[in-house]
Structure formats: structure tokens, C-alpha cells
Amino acid sequence: MVTLAEVAQHAGVSSSTVSYVLSGKRSISTTTRQRVEESIRKLGYHPNAGARALASSRSNIIALMVPLRTDMYVPVMMEIAVAVAAGARAHGYDILLLTGEEGPDAVRRVTGSGLADAMILMDVELDDERLPLLRGTQQPSVLIGLPADTEGLTCVDLDFRATGALCAEHLAELGHRDIAVVGEAPAVYERHTGFAERTLDGLRTRARELGLRLLHRPCEGGYDATAATLARVFDERPETSGFVVQNESALEPLLALLRQQGRAVPEDVSVVAVCPEQVATQASVRVTSVAVPAQEMGRRAVEQLVGKLDGLGGDEVVLLAPELTVRASSGPAPVRP
Amino acid sequence: MVTLAEVAQHAGVSSSTVSYVLSGKRSISTTTRQRVEESIRKLGYHPNAGARALASSRSNIIALMVPLRTDMYVPVMMEIAVAVAAGARAHGYDILLLTGEEGPDAVRRVTGSGLADAMILMDVELDDERLPLLRGTQQPSVLIGLPADTEGLTCVDLDFRATGALCAEHLAELGHRDIAVVGEAPAVYERHTGFAERTLDGLRTRARELGLRLLHRPCEGGYDATAATLARVFDERPETSGFVVQNESALEPLLALLRQQGRAVPEDVSVVAVCPEQVATQASVRVTSVAVPAQEMGRRAVEQLVGKLDGLGGDEVVLLAPELTVRASSGPAPVRP
DNA sequence: ATGAAAGCGCTAACAC
DNA sequence: GTGTTAGCGCTTTCAT
Numbered sequence: 001m002v003t004l005a006e007v008a009q010h011a012g013v014s015s016s017t018v019s020y021v022l023s024g025k026r027s028i029s030t031t032t033r034q035r036v037e038e039s040i041r042k043l044g045y046h047p048n049a050g051a052r053a054l055a056s057s058r059s060n061i062i063a064l065m066v067p068l069r070t071d072m073y074v075p076v077m078m079e080i081a082v083a084v085a086a087g088a089r090a091h092g093y094d095i096l097l098l099t100g101e102e103g104p105d106a107v108r109r110v111t112g113s114g115l116a117d118a119m120i121l122m123d124v125e126l127d128d129e130r131l132p133l134l135r136g137t138q139q140p141s142v143l144i145g146l147p148a149d150t151e152g153l154t155c156v157d158l159d160f161r162a163t164g165a166l167c168a169e170h171l172a173e174l175g176h177r178d179i180a181v182v183g184e185a186p187a188v189y190e191r192h193t194g195f196a197e198r199t200l201d202g203l204r205t206r207a208r209e210l211g212l213r214l215l216h217r218p219c220e221g222g223y224d225a226t227a228a229t230l231a232r233v234f235d236e237r238p239e240t241s242g243f244v245v246q247n248e249s250a251l252e253p254l255l256a257l258l259r260q261q262g263r264a265v266p267e268d269v270s271v272v273a274v275c276p277e278q279v280a281t282q283a284s285v286r287v288t289s290v291a292v293p294a295q296e297m298g299r300r301a302v303e304q305l306v307g308k309l310d311g312l313g314g315d316e317v318v319l320l321a322p323e324l325t326v327r328a329s330s331g332p333a334p335v336r337p
Numbered sequence: 338m339v340t341l342a343e344v345a346q347h348a349g350v351s352s353s354t355v356s357y358v359l360s361g362k363r364s365i366s367t368t369t370r371q372r373v374e375e376s377i378r379k380l381g382y383h384p385n386a387g388a389r390a391l392a393s394s395r396s397n398i399i400a401l402m403v404p405l406r407t408d409m410y411v412p413v414m415m416e417i418a419v420a421v422a423a424g425a426r427a428h429g430y431d432i433l434l435l436t437g438e439e440g441p442d443a444v445r446r447v448t449g450s451g452l453a454d455a456m457i458l459m460d461v462e463l464d465d466e467r468l469p470l471l472r473g474t475q476q477p478s479v480l481i482g483l484p485a486d487t488e489g490l491t492c493v494d495l496d497f498r499a500t501g502a503l504c505a506e507h508l509a510e511l512g513h514r515d516i517a518v519v520g521e522a523p524a525v526y527e528r529h530t531g532f533a534e535r536t537l538d539g540l541r542t543r544a545r546e547l548g549l550r551l552l553h554r555p556c557e558g559g560y561d562a563t564a565a566t567l568a569r570v571f572d573e574r575p576e577t578s579g580f581v582v583q584n585e586s587a588l589e590p591l592l593a594l595l596r597q598q599g600r601a602v603p604e605d606v607s608v609v610a611v612c613p614e615q616v617a618t619q620a621s622v623r624v625t626s627v628a629v630p631a632q633e634m635g636r637r638a639v640e641q642l643v644g645k646l647d648g649l650g651g652d653e654v655v656l657l658a659p660e661l662t663v664r665a666s667s668g669p670a671p672v673r674p
Numbered sequence: 675a676t677g678a679a680a681g682c683g684c685t686a687a688c689a690c
Numbered sequence: 691g692t693g694t695t696a697g698c699g700c701t702t703t704c705a706t
Contacts, residue, residue, distance in 0.1 A: 001451075003683055014693045019685060029691060046449025050390030051683035054698045059387060064434065068419060078415045082403075085436045094452065095434040097401065099422045112383025114338075115431065222619030249619065252589050256596075256621050282559030282586065284593050340699055351677045356701060366675060388699035391682050 002045040011039040022047065053114065062093045062305060063116035065130075067123035068101040075248075076276055076294045077122060080144060083298025084120060091306045093117075104130050111139045118309055120144060120301050124155075126192040140308035142301045146194045150317050154308065156301045159319040160195045160274075163290045164202025166324045167244045167272045170288070172210040175333035176242035176270060179207060180233040181216040182226070182254060184247045189218055199246055199274065215240065221249030223256075230257050241269055241333050248275040255284050255329075266331030272324070286327035293320055339382040348376040359384065390451065399425050399642060400453035402435045402443060402467075404460035412585075413613055413631050414459065417481060420635025421457060428643045430454075441467050448476045455642050457481060461492075463529040477645035479638045483531045483654070491645065493638045493655045497532045497611075500627045500659040501539025504581045504609045507625070507661055509547040512670035513579035513607060516544060517570045518553040519563070519591060521584045526555055536583055536611065552577065558586030560593075567594050578606055578670045585612040592621050592666075603668030609661075623664035630657055 008015040013032060020026045021036045028036075039045075053059040064084055066077055085095045096116050098106045100123060107130050110116045117139070121130060124145030134141050135152050143155045171179055181203055183189070184196045200216060207214040215237050219229040229250070233240055245251050251273050255265065263269045265285050273280055273289040280289035300318055307313035345352040350369060357363045358373045365373075376382070390396040401421055403414055422432045433453050435443045437460060444467050447453045454476070458467060461482030471478050472489050480492045508516055518540060520526070521533045537553060544551040552574050556566040566587070570577055582588050588610050592602065600606045602622050610617055610626040617626035637655055644650035 001683095004685095005683075015684080016686080016694075017692060020692090023685080025686085027691070032691080044449075046446070048391070048683050049450040049452040050387050050394075050396060051698090052685080053387030054385070054391050054682090054700085055684040055686080057387075057685095057698075061433075066419070068423070074415050075411050078411050081434070082436055085434050086438060089436070089439065096398075097418070097422050097432040097434040099419055099426070101423060102426065109383070112381075113386040115386040223621045224619075252593075253621060256589075256593050259593075260596075282561075284560045284590060338699095341701095342699075352700080353678080353702075354676060357676090360701080362702090364675070369675080385699050388682090389701080391684085391698085392700040392702080394682075394701095 001048075002043045004045070004047065007036065007039045007043055007045050010043060011036045057114065059115060059117055060093050061096050061116045062088050062302070063096040063098055063106075063110045063119040065098040065100055065106060065119065065121045065123075068099045075279070076292050079276065079294035080122060080298040080301075083295040084302055087299045087302035091302065093302075093306070104133055107133045107137075111137050118142075118305050120305060124194060126194050126197065140305060142305045142308075144297055144301050146198065146317070146319075148194070150315075152315055154304050154315045154317070156297055156304060156318045157195065157320070158292055158297065159322055160198040161202035161205075162319075163274055163322040164199040164204075164244075165206035166202075166290055166322050167274070168203050168206035168210060168212060168214075170272060170324055170326070170330065171242040171244070171270060172207075172212055174242075174270060174330060176212070177333065178213045178237050178239040179203075179215070179242040179244060180237065180240045181214065182229055182243060182245045182247060182250050183216055183218040185220045186218040196246065203244060213237070219247050219250045221247045221253075223253040226250040226253035227257055230254065242330075243269065243271045245271060245273040245275070248273065248279050251275060251279065251287065252283055255287075259284075265329050268334055270330035270333070272330055277325075280325070280327065285329045288325065288327045288330040290322045290324045296320060338385075339380045341382070341384065344373065344376045344380055344382050347380060348373045394451065396452060396454055397430050398433050398453045399430045399639070400433045400435055400443075400447045400456040402437055402456065402458045402460075404437045412616070413629050416613065416631035417459060417635040417638075420632040421639055424636045424639035428639065430639075430643070441470055444470045444474075448474050455479075455646055457638050457642060461531060463531050463534065477642060479642045479645075481634055481638050483535070483656075485531075487652075487654050489652055491641050491652045491654070493634055493641060494532070494657070495629055495634065496656040496659055497535040498539035498542075499656075500611055501536040501541075501581075502543035503539075503627055503659050503661045504611070505540050505543035505547060505549060505551075507609060507663070507667065508579040508581070508607060509544075509549055511579075511607060511667060513549070514670065515550045515574050515576040516540075516552070516579045516581060517574065517577045518551065519566055519580060519582045519584060519587050520553055520555040522557045523555040533583065540581060550574070556584050556587045558584045558590075560590040563587040563590035564594055567591065576673075579667075580606065580608045582608060582610040582612070585610065585616050588612065588616065588624065589620055592624075596621075602666050605671055607667040607670070609667055614662075617662070617664065622666045625662065625664045625667040627659045627661045633657060 005015050008018045119141045122144045124143045126148040146155050146157045188196045217229050273287045277291045280287040342352050345355045456478045459481045461480045463485040483492050483494045525533045554566050610624050614628045617624040
């Protein structure tokens with residue numbers, strides 16, 4: 001293994017000079033720099049991560065805690081994770097992947113050992129058990145998601161309340177009066193995941209203001225569960241002409257079911273979804289949707305975190321404004337007989 | 338920050354004793370051990386990762402390289418990644434997440450800096466550009482996927498050739514004679530990803546042996562692309578009665594399209610898919626499928642790697658045997674007029 | 675069964 | 691602009 005000292009010797013300079021060439025923390029004459037850089041290349045030198053972390057108290061690693069539940073809104077999570085990884089690398093950081101499984105212990109382990117300089121938490125619950133620990137630590141962190149109390153925390157999330165409101169508005173403008181919300185799986189609500197509850201809240205509030213009737217049903221997703229949900233909806237509210245789909249794995253089944261039932265989209269029924277663009281555009285009907293900007297969320301989270309690590313910027317809640325894209329699945333409400 | 342020396346002082350022992358209590362590398366009297374453990378708890382001591390890595394030349398970190406392409410067979414990748422992370426933790430390792438983006442450079446960076454003790458590569462191409470580097474390194478590694486030449490490498494993968502063969506056999510047994518393969522996106526073949534080509538190979542070989550006629554069409558997935566593919570298939574081979582779907586994002590669209598065309602599944606057309614269990618069971622028809630055992634692949638990869646790190650076991654190719662589960666989408670071929 | 679002490683490779687004062 | 695050097699916190703011989 002090539003060490004910094006060997007590089008120094010090879011270049012005929014002191015080890016600190018090599019170190020400073022690497023870090024750029026003090027000015028080096030061009031000739032010296034070139035000599036050092038050449039030695040580095042020739043010897044194939046790579047700084048030792050452990051030694052560097054020990055000496056500098058910085059690992060240049062960001063921990064990313066992703067939910068263990070692999071069965072839920074997976075594509076979005078993956079997209080965020082990859083965006084975080086890419087963004088982190090762009091700032092010189094590597095990503096340590098933690099699964100939610102370990103829970104708060106993982107936070108302790110990572111902060112305690114200095115394994116990571118900072119952390120990003122995904123899938124934050126409204127009253128997340130990891131939050132007290134974060135508040136009590138020096139370690140900078142950013143949440144992707146929004147807990148009930150954001151005091152002392154930095155959060156990045158789509159403004160799901162506005163998202164819900166936007167969906168309600170869109171359907172209201174088209175003349176729909178009876179709206180059904182195909183929600184997330186019951187477990188998501190039981191865990192009090194912020195985004196699900198906020199979306200619903202935005203939906204309900206705006207619906208009330210606009211005089212819409214709203215029916216909300218959690219839905220596991222998949223064909224059978226969606227079929228059951230749909231049957232219940234039309235049973236209880238036959239007049240329903242607008243759907244807001246929150247669980248993306250219920251989207252395609254819903255469209256297929258409506259088709260089977262002879263309900264035309266968007267002539268008889270309008271459908272609006274909250275999902276990644278890809279899902280909306282690849283479905284059997286181009287679906288009017290509010291995109292979950294996974295990439296941007298990941299990118300912004302890293303930016304916030306790097307800002308904190310560099311001592312700039314404090315706690316802040318970044319809520320991304322939702323954008324609704326009208327596609328082929330929504331249209332004027334059918335004329336009532 | 339609490340250091341090992343502080344623990345030692347608090348417990349009234351030398352620092353080496355504390356170190357040995359932690360590592361268990363030499364016998365300690367019960368009384369001493371208890372005193373030390375108590376001090377550790379009382380002081381809230383956490384070993385410093387950097388120092389440990391420097392002194393022991395082991396980071397207890399495994400690097401995991403996942404493909405950057407977030408749009409492809411994502412759920413499987415995510416499932417594998419999470420399984421790897423969980424498995425690694427169970428063996429005392431953390432996971433460093435690398436995106437394929439950096440390519441071979443990431444391998445150099447990680448091996449050179451001692452950031453990770455070993456690495457797991459996903460999404461391996463038949464002639465992957467990272468392989469020469471791996472062969473030339475001391476760093477243990479495991480591939481998830483199978484390159485063309487496995488000499489000197491350890492690989493874990495589903496036996497995709499057998500998977501293809503299994504699908505062909507199943508349809509042949511049911512009396513089907515004209516089979517169409519809805520393949521992966523063209524880009525997947527262009528990159529010469531092993532699993533796609535092997536599946537096709539297994540399919541073709543067995544089909545020939547069984548006297549089946551086989552039509553293979555790459556397919557981007559999504560509704561429109563699948564519709565186009567389906568149209569071409571029936572155009573060229575109107576007699577087609579069996580489908581093997583390899584691209585999971587073409588599965589639900591295919592089922593919906595067949596339904597729309599009035600082709601009953603499985604009475605008129607049989608469908609067999611290669612996909613995760615969840616996709617097969619949540620589709621609009623319970624789909625006969627060969628499961629991609631993502632969890633087990635991740636688990637096995639970690640086991641292989643830990644074995645290597647512990648000096649046991651050498652290079653090995655672990656091919657998991659495919660299992661076909663018959664569900665509602667496949668049945669006897671329709672009687673020809 | 676325990677201690678003492680020599681590094682591991684790098685960073686960052688402190689010198690000049 | 692460059693060199694010298696004292697640690698960073700831990701592991702691991704070598705002693706006893």
C-alpha cells in the first residue's frame with residue numbers, strides 16, 4: 001500500500017506538503033504541486049480513508065436510512081436513494097446505506113462511531129422515534145418527509161397538503177362533485193406516515209371549501225384489493241365521478257377495472273394520481289397526475305445537508321410545490337340525469 | 338467524545354484490556370470484563386470507526402454497486418439491495434452504496450482507500466468493464482449476475498438459462514406450439530446484460546428440443562410499447578398461444594390488452610412471467626411465473642463474501658435453481674381448428 | 675490474565 | 691511557500 005510519506009519521499013518534499021496539495025488548504029508553488037501530483041500518479045497513491053477520518057474527524061460519509069419495508073412505494077424510494085447517492089458523490093461524500101430495521105440504534109451507532117458525518121432519513125413518521133436522538137446530537141441531519149413537529153429539524157418533502165388540495169381543485173374545476181380517494185395501504189396510516197395523512201388533509205380541507213363530497217378508502221394496491229375498494233366506493237356513492245389515487249400500485253388495476261365495468265375514462269370517470277411521472281405516462285391511459293419529484297427531493301436533501309456540514313444554513317423546512325399535469329384521464333364531469 | 342482510554346481509566350484497567358474485552362481476542366477474567374462493560378455503558382462509549390479501521394486495516398464495510406439506471410427492473414434491485422444490507426449487518430458489516438455511474442473508478446477508489454473491505458456488484462454485464470480490476474485486486478468481491486467468463490470470480494445468480502428452459506417446458510407440456518417472448522427493453526440487450534441473454538438462450542434451446550416455434554421481441558414495457566409488440570406478434574404469428582414475459586413492466590399491460598382483444602387467459606392464450614412473486618400475485622390475473630428470488634440472492638451474496646473475508650471458501654458460482662409456480666394464467670393450448 | 679508501548683497513515687498546528 | 695511534529699483512537703505485539 002502506498003502511503004503519503006512514500007509520495008512525499010518520491011517527490012522530494014515533506015508529507016505535509018503532499019497533504020496540502022491534496023486538500024488545497026494552503027498555496028503551493030506550481031512546480032512543487034506538479035511534482036507531487038506526478039508522484040501520486042506514478043505510485044498509484046490513494047489516501048487511506050481510516051487514517052484521514054481519524055486525523056480529521058471527518059469520514060466524508062453520509063448515512064442514508066431507507067425503510068426496510070421493501071413492498072411499499074418502492075420505486076420512489078429507490079429513485080430518491082439513487083439521487084441522494086449521486087448528489088452526495090458530487091459533493092465528495094459517499095453513502096452508507098442503513099435499513100430502517102435497526103431503528104434508533106442505527107442512529108446511535110453511526111453518530112457514536114463517527115462512521116458518518118451526517119445522515120439523511122427517509123420514510124419519516126409523524127412522531128418518529130428517531131427524532132429525539134437527532135435533536136440531541138451535534139450530527140447534522142436532514143429528513144425526507146415531514147414529522148409533526150419540525151422544531152430543530154431540517155426537512156425536505158413534497159408539499160403533500162398542497163398536493164391534495166391541487167387534486168381536489170382540478171376535479172372541482174371539471175365539475176365533479178363526488179370524489180373518491182383510493183388511499184395508501186392501511187399500514188401506512190397506522191404508522192402515521194406524514195405524507196399520507198397530509199395529502200388526505202389537503203384533499204379534505206379543499207374539498208370542503210369547494211363543496212365536494214369526499215370518500216376516502218385505504219387500499220392495499222394490487223388487483224383484488226383495488227377491486228374491493230372500487231366496489232365499496234360505487235356501492236356507497238354511486239354518483240362518484242372522480243378518483244384520486246394515492247397508492248400507485250392501485251392505479252393500473254383501477255383503470256383496468258373501470259374499463260371492464262364499461263366506465264369510460266375520462267368521459268364517465270376522471271382519475272388523478274399522485275405518483276412518479278413514469279407511472280403516470282406508462283399506464284394504460286395517460287394519467288393526469290401530480291408528480292412525486294423523487295430526484296429533486298434527493299438532490300435537495302443532499303444540498304441542505306452539505307450546507308449544514310459547511311456551517312452555512314440552519315434548520316429549514318423545504319416544501320416542494322406540487323405540479324399537476326393534465327393528461328388523458330381527467331375531463332369534465334358527466335352531465336347528471 | 339468518549340475514548341477507549343477513558344473507559345480504561347474509569348474501569349481501572351489498561352486500554353489493551355478494554356480493547357480485548359471488545360474484540361474477545363483473549364480471555365479476560367469475569368470480574369474485569371464486567372467492570373469494563375459497566376464503564377462502557379456508563380460512559381456511553383462507542384469505538385471510533387476511523388481509528389479502528391486505521392489500526393486494524395479493516396473497515397467492516399462492504400461496498401455495494403447498484404446500477405444507476407433507476408428506470409429498470411427497479412423493485413428487484415431494491416429488494417436485493419435491502420437484503421444485502423440486512424445480511425451484512427447480521428455479519429457486522431455496513432454497506433457503502435455506490436451507483437454504477439462512476440464505473441470502474443469507484444472500484445479503484447474504494448479498494449485503494451481501504452474504505453471498504455470487499456464489494457458486491459450488481460447488474461453485471463457479460464463483458465463487464467469492472468471485471469479486470471476485480472481480478473487484479475486482493476479485495477474480495479461477489480457479483481450478483483453472471484458475466485461471460487467467471488474465471489477467478491465469485492458469482493451469485495438465478496439460473497436464468499434454466500429459467501428460460503422451464504418456461505418453454507411448461508408451455509410445451511400444455512400443448513402450446515407457438516410461443517412469443519416479450520423480452521426486456523432493447524437497451525438491456527445492447528448492454529449485453531447476462532440474465533436477459535441467458536434466459537433467451539435457455540428458452541430457444543429448449544424450444545428447439547421440444548419442437549416449439551419461438552418468436553422473441555424486445556419490449557420497452559409500459560402500455561404503448563407492449564401494445565405495439567403484441568400487434569407485431571399476432572401479425573407475424575397469428576397462431577401464437579403462449580407468452581413468456583420477461584419485462585415485468587410489460588406484464589399488466591399485456592394482460593389488459595389481451596382482455597381488450599377478447600382473448601381469454603388462459604383459455605385462448607397462456608402467459609408465463611419471470612418476475613418477483615409480488616408482481617405475479619398482484620396482477621389482474623394470478624400469473625404463472627418463475628420467481629426472481631431477490632432476497633435469497635442478496636443473502637447468498639453476503640454469505641459468499643463473508644466467507645471469503647474470513648478466509649474460507651474460494652471462488653464459486655452459485656446458481657439458484659428456478660421454480661415455476663403454476664397460477665391462473667396458463668392452461669392447455671386451445672384446440673386448433 | 676493483564677499492562678506497556680509501538681505504530682497504523684493522515685491532518686493541522688507551529689515553526690521558519 | 692515549505693518543513694517538523696504532535697497527535698487522532700485504536701489494535702496488537704511483546705512483556706510479565
